[in-house]
Amino acid sequence: MDEKDIATLQNADIDYEDIIDRFEGNESLYLKLAELFLDDPHMPNVRKAFAAGDLATAEAEAHALKGVAGNLSLTSVHQLAKSMNDALRDGDEATATKLLPELNEAYAKAVEALREVLGR
Template identity: 45%
Template sequence: MERFGGNAALYERLALKFLDDAHFAALEQALADGDVDAAVREAHTLKGVAGNLSFTALYEAASKVNAALRERDLAEATALMDPARNAHVAVISALSSLRDER
């Protein structure tokens, strides 16, 4: 909340925008295509967005994928996607519930 000046409404609005964020899907596609450069960009952006919104588990998982990709280790990055996928699903599920409660 510190990042958002204690403005819970602003945080909620920005967090809910994450439901439309395409970086995770783009990361999966880049990995499937073997496009390391695109995967690095997507993982880095996903990591940043998750970090800014304090989605800690997703941030940590995306950081590990990003680190592997920076080493150009596509196999390791792909192996690290399961925890990232699980964290992403958890965030999307929580945000969907929040949106549905509104």
């Protein structure tokens, strides 16, 4: 990745330093996994579960999204998915519902940045 790509990631709160540490400098492996993330179903499933009022599924999907986002150094997505997962686990639907727009925004920014870096 060049400096422009790194800046694009950082502007979307994707931690490049963490990527280098986590993937031991193997940017190509990161990019392969980032490519797969673009088709990851967890965020769409969170939205669907909320729309259906299925909080158990929303919790499971937020938990899965938290893990994927953490592994890919998507800082905001990871933190918001964790907060949502925690709120749902604790039965706090109001907090989880308030987090949904923030999570949607962070997710959209991360996806846009990854698409730009990947040329998709």
